[in-house]
Structure formats: structure tokens, C-alpha cells
Amino acid sequence: MAKILVVAEVKGTEIKKPTLELLSHAKSLNIDTEAVLIGDGVSEQAGILAGYGARKVYLADDSSLGLYNTASSTALVLDAVKQSEASQVWLSASELGRDLTPRVAARLGVGALTDLTKLEVDGDEITAYRPSMSTKVIQKCGFAKEGIRVLCIRAGAFDAADAEPATADVVNLSLPEQDIRALVKEIVTESTGEVDLQEAEIVVSVGRGVKGPEGVDFVRPLAQVLGAAYGSSRAVCDAGWAPHTAQVGQTGKVVAPDVYFAIGISGAIQHLAGMSGSKLIIAINKDPDAPIFKVADYGIVGDLFKVVPILIEEFKKIKEA
């Protein structure tokens, strides 16, 4: 019998939305699902995982686990896999998930499929779809051998359902010995407590068209009035106008919100790789031939410095109405 173990992710002590998407999808498949939860002060969240369908939660809650550590997480996930006898391990394609996936798979002696945007599951028979070659090609892929299926799935690939009240059946994992060869000392937080890119329903992103850090600040109120996350192209991060965590694209974050605003972004293929899964794309660019218009549902050809203030005004009115 197939059984899925979802690796839960938290921000601080809150479960992240991509984790809920994985659980919701597993539940919709009617496959027995459990979860592993690692962090500091996260015990209370086990109930949330249960509410989304995790029958059992393998928990490691300790002050030493507040910062993600590859070695500890690998050992804990392996322990959970062993105890649950799961035949599949599902992770989110976050920075954490991308770091952990290959390590867990290799320790299990199996391969992994990463960055999946679509999945067909028939027991442990998996057919998966993933963009490759800068999103120019979609690979339809699967596993070549028997073994545990390790899957790393993009945010937005599935919808998060509604939770039903449930109490978690919690199994405490024992702490692995710390591998001190690679130790995370601190997180230099560049983000400013704004809405998280991968959680957001609306994302507003700016490109080099904003001309400088003042331009980044000029557009920010649009994100604020929409309750949107604020992202950017790589050109903006490289110029130092925005933190690297804001970067959307192939080498940045992959986002799939309901609405994506691309403002002063040309639409380079590497940028598109990070946002073309958005449900609705709105582009503002003064160049009518900018490639971003090829993917935009609604495009405004015009000067962003004139368009954005109008949008802010109008959205304010709508919100207040």
C-alpha cells in the first residue's frame, strides 16, 4: 500500500502554505498520509497538519532546530520514513526542500524528481511533469527502479483545501547527534516582515524600469494596498535596490500567485521561469515589444511612474468601498 510522508515546513512557528497544499492533495488522492514536523516551538502546529489530513505527525521540537540544518533534518526525516514505512516522501520546492531532497533521497539510496508542477499518482506509480532547460522544455518523467519515491513539488501545483478539525497523533522523534561540520549561525534577514512571496495570493514585482532604489519605494505602496508580496527581477537585486530574497525567477523564487504584476520588467526567459505559473499576469512596460507582453493577460503600455500612482488610487477606492 502506498503511504505518503509530507515534510512540513514552518516560518517561525507557523506552517507554510505549500505544506498545506501537499497535504490537501495527498488527502484528495485517498492515500494514507503522515507528516514530519521539525522546528523550535512548533508542537502546537501538529494539530494543523492533522486537520489537513496527516494521520500521524512525527515531531522534533527543540531549541537546536530553530534554524534549518541539512544534517539534522536528513536524519530526522529518515527516522520518520523508517517509522512510518512510507513509500513516498513529498517535499516543497522551497530553498529548504531543494537542499534537503537530494540528501534524503541519496541516503535512502534512490533518485528524486524535483521542481514538479504536475503529478499523476497511481499508488506508487508516479508520472511527473517538470520544467527544464530554462522552462523551454517540460519533462514528463518517472522512476526507473523500485524504491521509495522522493518528490519535490512546487508551490502552487496544488490548491490547499479547507482544514477539518482533528487532533494529531504525535510521535516524538529522538534528536540526532549534531553534525558540527556545517552549522547555521544566524539568518541575516534581508526581508522586512512583508508578505512572503511564496505565501502570497498577489505578487507585485519590479524590474530595472523603476530606475533605482527610489523607484522600488515608489511602487511599494501598490503592494501594500493590495496586501501583496513585493518581488523583483534579478537585475534589481543585483543592483542592490532590493534584497536577494525578493528575486523571482529561475535562480530566485518560483511563485504561482493568483495575480502577478510585472512592473518595468522586460520578461527575460529566466524571469518568466519563476512566474509563468501565475493565474493572471499583468504587465506594465513602456516598450510595446517587451517580451513580458507575450505572457501577460492584461498589459499596459506606458510609463510606470504614471500608471502606478493611478492604480494605487483606484485600488484604495475599491478597498474602501
Place this chain on the structure above:
Amino acid sequence: MNIIVLIKQVIDVELNLRIKDGALVEDGLNYVISSWDETAIEAALQLVETVGAGEVTLITIGPERASDALRKGLAMGADKAVHVLDSAFDGSDSFAYARGLAKLLETREYDLILAGKQAQDTDAGLTPSMLAEFLGLPQVTNIVKVDQAEEGKMVLHRKGDHGNEVIELTLPAVVSVNDSLNEPRLASLRGIMQAKKKPMETMDLAAIGGDASLVGESGRQTKIISLLEPEARQAGKKFEGSEEETSKQVIDLLLNEAKIFA
């Protein structure tokens, strides 16, 4: 500091790629060093310059033509190269390549193994960490900054989900790089001339002590069933005119067609 850089020669993804019958049309494809691997080479060269001692060895597992990628890396300034060339590796996935690389590296001495965070053809991001696991080494993936580097120790910034993670790393280790780490240098004419004389060792599967059942088609864990064209997004409506007009038209659509605030 002795550094190994893992490089992969990949299809140039900047070019137009065509798919026919579930596979890439080979015609007109061009092959280059995967761009993240160039970042890794640059990082290695800078590290040796900073520490003031050591050498940079490039390693690839790949077909005949992959030697061009090695030569290019040597021209950038790497000291020597190893080309693992054997048709037994054909059809490898990241797992099988990592197995092969582990076999070769098992018997070598080094302080650091650098790699790209993902290869531009697979976009998988698996090989470096799988290799680290097979070699029993710590890993740091996706680094955006080298804060300190000395014999046996480094402080690195890794791009995490909620900010940069500052990591103290004891060597030897496997480290993969994000392309925002540096701007890879161009090979100088002198570099290109010197590269021709730099040592390049070619080894087959037997020479690295590898097992044909663990690599290539027989060793791979995953398979590509077919390649598909991405579903093209339809270009939607584009509005030109005064900013007042176009903005209001789009807001109207957002409210009444897309119903985003419904």
C-alpha cells in the same frame, strides 16, 4: 586550498529549442559550460587567490565534446582537468552521475568540491548533495557569498527561504553556487594559449574503478518519458493610450472579468 570543480557541458538553452516526437531536435544545438558551473570555476579561482595557495581541478563526466568545456575552464585559469569519458555513462540521471563522481573522488585528496546549484539542462539540483552523501561530506547548497575562507574552514552565506543563512563550514565539503555569487571572468587570449598545454587526464569507467551496473541507463533511478513543449501562455489584451485610460481599462477587467476582488 585544493579545489575540485564539477562542470557539466549542457545544451545552450539560450538558443531556440525544438521538440519533435517527444525528444529534442538535435539539429542546430550548441553545447556550453552550464552557466552556474562557470560561477563555480570563478569562485574556485578567487578562493585560491584569496588563500594564496592551492590548485583548481576541473572534473566532468561527459561525451567527447565535453573536453571543450574543460578547455574553456582551463583557459579561465584552472590548473588541470579530468575527463571521465565512457559510453557506459550515457543516459545517466543525477543519481548515476553522482555515483560515478563519488567513485572517482573517493581516492582523491581535496579541500573543497564546488559545483553549480543546478545544471542548465536538467535544472535538477541533485548531483552535488547526492555526491556529498555518497562521500559522507557536509554540504552547503546555493551560496551567494563567501564571507571567510582559510585552510580547513569557511564562512558562507546560503540563500535560504527567509534570508541569507550564515554557515560555518569545516572542510572538506561540497558546496554549490548560485549564479549571483560572482561574474565569471572571460578567458584571455593568453589563457586560451596556456590552456592547450595544461594537463587533461581522460579516464574510462574501469580507470575510475566504476561499476557499469551503477551508472548510465542501468544505474539511473529516474527516467524521462518524453519531452513536451511548455503550454504557451496566450498573450492577452494589451492597452495603449493615455495612462489614465489604460489603467482604468485594466482595473475594470480585474473587477469584472477576472473578478479578483470578488
